[in-house]
Amino acid sequence: MRYLLKNLAFVLTFGLLSVPVYAADNPNLLVMGEDADEDSVPRNSRVFKRVVYALQGQMNYYSFDVYDETYVTMDNFTQGRVRRSDAELFDIARSVKRPPIDVVVVFTMYASAQQKDHTTKIKARITGRMINAKSGKFIDTFEVDSGQFWNAPNECSRECILEVVGDKAKILAEELGAVLAEKLDWLVEGQMAENGQDRSATNDMITDYYLIFDGFSAEDFMDIEEYLVIFSGYKSHRPTEQRHTRSEVLYRSSIGTAKLSRNLKKMLGELDMRATVTFEGNTFTLKRITRRGEKRKPSVDGGW
CATH class of the missing domain: 3.30.1360 (Gyrase A; domain 2)
Structure with a gap:
Protein backbone atom coordinates (compact mmCIF):
# COMPACT_ATOMS: atom_id res chain seq x y z
CA MET A 1 0.00 0.00 0.00
CA ALA A 23 10.29 21.53 -23.77
CA ALA A 24 12.70 20.20 -26.38
CA ASP A 25 15.94 18.47 -25.48
CA ASN A 26 17.11 18.46 -29.09
CA PRO A 27 20.34 16.47 -29.63
CA ASN A 28 23.49 18.53 -30.17
CA LEU A 29 25.48 17.13 -33.12
CA LEU A 30 29.13 17.40 -34.08
CA VAL A 31 30.28 16.31 -37.55
CA MET A 32 33.87 15.04 -37.52
CA GLY A 33 36.06 13.30 -40.07
CA GLU A 34 38.36 10.41 -39.28
CA ASP A 35 41.41 10.41 -41.55
CA ALA A 36 43.87 8.22 -39.63
CA ASP A 37 44.06 5.82 -42.57
CA GLU A 38 46.75 7.11 -44.93
CA ASP A 39 44.61 6.06 -47.90
CA SER A 40 41.68 8.25 -46.82
CA VAL A 41 41.12 11.85 -47.87
CA PRO A 42 42.95 14.08 -45.32
CA ARG A 43 41.26 16.71 -43.23
CA ASN A 44 43.15 19.60 -44.83
CA SER A 45 41.78 18.77 -48.30
CA ARG A 46 39.13 20.98 -49.91
CA VAL A 47 37.22 17.78 -50.76
CA PHE A 48 37.08 16.88 -47.06
CA LYS A 49 35.65 20.27 -46.19
CA ARG A 50 32.93 20.01 -48.83
CA VAL A 51 31.88 16.68 -47.32
CA VAL A 52 31.71 18.25 -43.85
CA TYR A 53 29.57 21.12 -45.10
CA ALA A 54 27.21 18.78 -46.96
CA LEU A 55 26.72 16.55 -43.89
CA GLN A 56 26.15 19.56 -41.66
CA GLY A 57 23.59 20.92 -44.11
CA GLN A 58 21.58 17.69 -44.17
CA MET A 59 21.59 17.35 -40.37
CA ASN A 60 20.56 20.96 -40.04
CA TYR A 61 17.73 20.39 -42.54
CA TYR A 62 16.28 17.82 -40.13
CA SER A 63 16.33 20.50 -37.41
CA PHE A 64 19.12 18.99 -35.34
CA ASP A 65 21.38 21.43 -33.54
CA VAL A 66 24.63 21.12 -35.49
CA TYR A 67 27.79 22.77 -34.16
CA ASP A 68 30.98 23.60 -36.03
CA GLU A 69 33.96 21.70 -34.66
CA THR A 70 36.45 24.53 -35.14
CA TYR A 71 34.29 27.05 -33.33
CA VAL A 72 33.50 24.91 -30.26
CA THR A 73 37.10 23.65 -29.88
CA MET A 74 39.15 26.73 -30.78
CA ASP A 75 39.84 27.77 -27.17
CA ASN A 76 41.13 24.48 -25.75
CA PHE A 77 42.33 22.27 -28.61
CA THR A 78 45.06 22.50 -31.23
CA GLN A 79 43.56 23.37 -34.61
CA GLY A 80 44.48 22.01 -38.03
CA ARG A 81 45.56 18.54 -36.95
CA VAL A 82 45.30 15.82 -39.62
CA ARG A 83 45.31 12.03 -39.55
CA ARG A 84 43.32 11.94 -36.33
CA SER A 85 42.28 8.63 -34.77
CA ASP A 86 38.92 7.62 -33.34
CA ALA A 87 40.29 8.01 -29.82
CA GLU A 88 41.23 11.64 -30.44
CA LEU A 89 37.90 12.46 -32.06
CA PHE A 90 35.81 10.98 -29.26
CA ASP A 91 37.96 12.55 -26.58
CA ILE A 92 37.38 15.96 -28.17
CA ALA A 93 33.62 15.41 -28.54
CA ARG A 94 33.27 14.19 -24.97
CA SER A 95 35.34 17.09 -23.63
CA VAL A 96 33.25 19.83 -25.24
CA LYS A 97 30.98 21.27 -22.54
CA ARG A 98 29.65 24.42 -24.17
CA PRO A 99 27.49 23.14 -25.67
CA PRO A 100 27.49 19.49 -24.51
CA ILE A 101 27.60 17.16 -27.50
CA ASP A 102 25.07 14.32 -27.64
CA VAL A 103 25.83 12.65 -30.97
CA VAL A 104 29.04 12.49 -33.01
CA VAL A 105 28.68 11.96 -36.75
CA VAL A 106 31.98 10.45 -37.91
CA PHE A 107 32.82 9.92 -41.57
CA THR A 108 35.76 8.63 -43.59
CA MET A 109 36.19 9.25 -47.31
CA TYR A 110 38.25 7.32 -49.85
CA ALA A 111 38.92 8.42 -53.43
CA SER A 112 41.09 7.13 -56.27
CA ALA A 113 41.92 8.21 -59.81
CA GLN A 114 43.16 6.13 -62.75
CA GLN A 115 44.56 8.05 -65.68
CA LYS A 116 44.07 6.34 -69.04
CA ASP A 117 44.94 7.40 -72.57
CA HIS A 118 41.38 8.49 -73.37
CA THR A 119 40.02 9.57 -69.96
CA THR A 120 40.56 9.66 -66.19
CA LYS A 121 38.54 7.25 -64.09
CA ILE A 122 37.59 8.47 -60.60
CA LYS A 123 35.97 6.49 -57.81
CA ALA A 124 34.93 7.52 -54.28
CA ARG A 125 33.33 6.08 -51.15
CA ILE A 126 32.17 7.65 -47.88
CA THR A 127 31.33 5.71 -44.73
CA GLY A 128 29.50 7.38 -41.88
CA ARG A 129 28.44 6.35 -38.39
CA MET A 130 26.80 7.93 -35.39
CA ILE A 131 28.01 7.50 -31.81
CA ASN A 132 26.35 8.58 -28.57
CA ALA A 133 28.93 11.03 -27.24
CA LYS A 134 27.88 10.54 -23.63
CA SER A 135 28.20 6.77 -23.49
CA GLY A 136 30.17 5.80 -26.60
CA LYS A 137 27.27 3.60 -27.67
CA PHE A 138 26.97 2.85 -31.37
CA ILE A 139 23.79 4.30 -32.90
CA ASP A 140 23.81 3.52 -36.62
CA THR A 141 25.89 3.54 -39.81
CA PHE A 142 25.60 3.89 -43.58
CA GLU A 143 27.89 3.92 -46.62
CA VAL A 144 27.60 5.47 -50.06
CA ASP A 145 29.85 5.05 -53.07
CA SER A 146 30.13 6.28 -56.61
CA GLY A 147 29.16 2.92 -58.11
CA GLN A 148 30.64 3.04 -61.58
CA PHE A 149 33.71 5.17 -62.23
CA TRP A 150 33.24 8.86 -62.94
CA ASN A 151 34.95 10.23 -66.02
CA ALA A 152 37.21 13.26 -66.08
CA PRO A 153 39.40 14.71 -68.87
CA ASN A 154 42.24 12.41 -69.89
CA GLU A 155 44.82 15.05 -69.01
CA CYS A 156 43.21 15.96 -65.70
CA SER A 157 45.73 17.71 -63.43
CA ARG A 158 45.69 17.45 -59.63
CA GLU A 159 43.62 20.64 -59.51
CA CYS A 160 41.20 19.19 -62.02
CA ILE A 161 40.87 15.93 -60.08
CA LEU A 162 40.21 17.80 -56.82
CA GLU A 163 37.40 19.76 -58.43
CA VAL A 164 35.78 16.70 -60.01
CA VAL A 165 36.08 14.64 -56.83
CA GLY A 166 34.79 17.58 -54.78
CA ASP A 167 31.70 17.99 -56.94
CA LYS A 168 30.89 14.27 -56.81
CA ALA A 169 31.78 13.93 -53.12
CA LYS A 170 29.31 16.67 -52.26
CA ILE A 171 26.54 14.65 -53.89
CA LEU A 172 27.56 11.48 -52.03
CA ALA A 173 27.82 13.37 -48.73
CA GLU A 174 24.34 14.84 -49.14
CA GLU A 175 22.97 11.35 -49.71
CA LEU A 176 24.86 10.00 -46.69
CA GLY A 177 23.75 12.91 -44.52
CA ALA A 178 20.12 12.51 -45.52
CA VAL A 179 20.10 8.82 -44.62
CA LEU A 180 21.90 9.28 -41.29
CA ALA A 181 19.65 12.22 -40.40
CA GLU A 182 16.56 10.16 -41.17
CA LYS A 183 17.82 7.29 -39.02
CA LEU A 184 18.58 9.62 -36.11
CA ASP A 185 15.30 11.47 -36.57
CA TRP A 186 13.40 8.22 -36.21
CA LEU A 187 15.27 7.32 -33.02
CA VAL A 188 14.68 10.75 -31.53
CA GLU A 189 11.08 11.21 -32.60
CA GLY A 190 9.83 7.63 -32.64
CA GLN A 191 6.07 7.62 -33.04
CA MET A 192 5.70 11.23 -31.87
CA ALA A 193 5.86 12.65 -35.38
CA GLU A 194 2.86 10.51 -36.39
CA ASN A 195 0.91 12.02 -33.49
CA GLY A 196 1.79 15.57 -34.49
CA GLN A 197 4.18 16.09 -31.56
CA ASP A 198 7.57 17.74 -31.68
CA ARG A 199 10.73 16.33 -30.17
CA SER A 200 10.38 16.28 -26.41
CA ALA A 201 12.66 15.85 -23.45
Missing part, protein backbone atom coordinates in the same frame (compact mmCIF):
# COMPACT_ATOMS: atom_id res chain seq x y z
CA ARG A 2 2.77 2.41 0.90
CA TYR A 3 4.50 1.73 -2.42
CA LEU A 4 1.33 2.25 -4.45
CA LEU A 5 0.43 5.46 -2.64
CA LYS A 6 3.95 6.77 -3.13
CA ASN A 7 3.91 6.05 -6.85
CA LEU A 8 0.49 7.62 -7.27
CA ALA A 9 1.53 10.75 -5.42
CA PHE A 10 4.71 11.01 -7.46
CA VAL A 11 2.87 10.66 -10.77
CA LEU A 12 0.26 13.22 -9.78
CA THR A 13 2.94 15.63 -8.56
CA PHE A 14 5.20 15.48 -11.59
CA GLY A 15 2.82 14.30 -14.34
CA LEU A 16 5.33 11.74 -15.54
CA LEU A 17 3.02 9.32 -17.29
CA SER A 18 0.15 11.30 -18.75
CA VAL A 19 1.31 14.77 -19.67
CA PRO A 20 3.49 15.12 -22.80
CA VAL A 21 6.55 17.34 -22.44
CA TYR A 22 7.19 19.84 -25.19
CA THR A 202 11.93 12.14 -23.73
CA ASN A 203 12.53 10.26 -26.96
CA ASP A 204 13.48 6.84 -28.26
CA MET A 205 17.24 7.40 -28.21
CA ILE A 206 18.47 5.50 -25.16
CA THR A 207 21.27 7.06 -23.11
CA ASP A 208 23.40 5.35 -20.49
CA TYR A 209 23.55 7.48 -17.36
CA TYR A 210 25.58 6.76 -14.26
CA LEU A 211 23.87 7.74 -11.02
CA ILE A 212 26.10 7.91 -7.95
CA PHE A 213 24.47 8.08 -4.52
CA ASP A 214 27.14 9.01 -1.99
CA GLY A 215 26.29 8.93 1.72
CA PHE A 216 22.98 7.11 1.29
CA SER A 217 22.39 3.92 3.29
CA ALA A 218 21.10 0.70 1.79
CA GLU A 219 17.64 1.51 3.17
CA ASP A 220 17.77 4.96 1.60
CA PHE A 221 18.69 3.47 -1.76
CA MET A 222 15.77 1.02 -1.61
CA ASP A 223 13.42 4.00 -1.29
CA ILE A 224 15.21 5.79 -4.13
CA GLU A 225 14.87 2.79 -6.45
CA GLU A 226 11.08 2.96 -6.17
CA TYR A 227 11.24 6.37 -7.86
CA LEU A 228 13.92 5.60 -10.46
CA VAL A 229 11.77 2.93 -12.13
CA ILE A 230 8.79 5.27 -12.65
CA PHE A 231 10.71 8.18 -14.21
CA SER A 232 9.56 8.77 -17.79
CA GLY A 233 11.73 7.11 -20.42
CA TYR A 234 12.95 4.43 -17.99
CA LYS A 235 14.31 1.28 -19.65
CA SER A 236 16.47 -0.49 -17.07
CA HIS A 237 19.03 -0.03 -14.34
CA ARG A 238 21.72 -2.16 -12.75
CA PRO A 239 24.15 -1.56 -9.88
CA THR A 240 27.80 -1.18 -10.87
CA GLU A 241 29.07 -0.61 -7.32
CA GLN A 242 27.39 -0.95 -3.94
CA ARG A 243 28.81 -0.23 -0.51
CA HIS A 244 27.25 0.49 2.84
CA THR A 245 26.83 4.21 2.13
CA ARG A 246 27.52 4.43 -1.60
CA SER A 247 25.70 3.05 -4.62
CA GLU A 248 26.51 3.53 -8.29
CA VAL A 249 23.91 2.63 -10.90
CA LEU A 250 23.96 2.29 -14.69
CA TYR A 251 20.63 3.91 -15.58
CA ARG A 252 19.35 3.40 -19.13
CA SER A 253 16.66 5.80 -20.22
CA SER A 254 15.49 8.01 -23.05
CA ILE A 255 14.85 10.89 -20.65
CA GLY A 256 16.69 14.15 -21.32
CA THR A 257 19.37 15.34 -18.91
CA ALA A 258 17.42 18.43 -17.84
CA LYS A 259 14.31 16.45 -16.98
CA LEU A 260 16.28 13.74 -15.20
CA SER A 261 17.98 16.41 -13.09
CA ARG A 262 14.61 17.91 -12.15
CA ASN A 263 13.17 14.51 -11.28
CA LEU A 264 16.11 13.62 -9.04
CA LYS A 265 15.78 16.88 -7.12
CA LYS A 266 12.02 16.44 -6.75
CA MET A 267 12.58 12.86 -5.60
CA LEU A 268 14.88 14.08 -2.83
CA GLY A 269 12.19 16.48 -1.71
CA GLU A 270 9.55 13.75 -1.65
CA LEU A 271 11.84 11.52 0.42
CA ASP A 272 12.81 14.40 2.74
CA MET A 273 16.50 13.88 1.90
CA ARG A 274 19.04 16.66 1.53
CA ALA A 275 21.82 16.28 -1.03
CA THR A 276 23.91 18.16 -3.54
CA VAL A 277 23.29 17.18 -7.19
CA THR A 278 26.08 17.61 -9.74
CA PHE A 279 26.21 16.55 -13.36
CA GLU A 280 29.09 16.09 -15.80
CA GLY A 281 29.18 14.15 -19.05
CA ASN A 282 26.64 11.39 -18.42
CA THR A 283 27.11 11.13 -14.63
CA PHE A 284 24.87 12.49 -11.90
CA THR A 285 26.42 12.55 -8.44
CA LEU A 286 24.16 12.97 -5.40
CA LYS A 287 26.02 13.60 -2.14
CA ARG A 288 23.95 13.28 1.02
CA ILE A 289 23.92 16.22 3.40
CA THR A 290 23.59 14.97 6.96
CA ARG A 291 22.84 16.99 10.06
CA ARG A 292 24.04 16.17 13.54
CA GLY A 293 21.46 14.29 15.53
CA GLU A 294 19.34 13.59 12.46
CA LYS A 295 17.99 10.07 12.39
CA ARG A 296 16.08 8.13 9.83
CA LYS A 297 12.33 8.42 10.33
CA PRO A 298 10.64 5.03 10.84
CA SER A 299 7.99 4.19 8.27
CA VAL A 300 4.46 4.14 9.62
CA ASP A 301 3.53 0.83 8.00
CA GLY A 302 6.73 -1.12 8.52
CA GLY A 303 7.93 -0.66 4.94
CA TRP A 304 5.54 -3.06 3.27
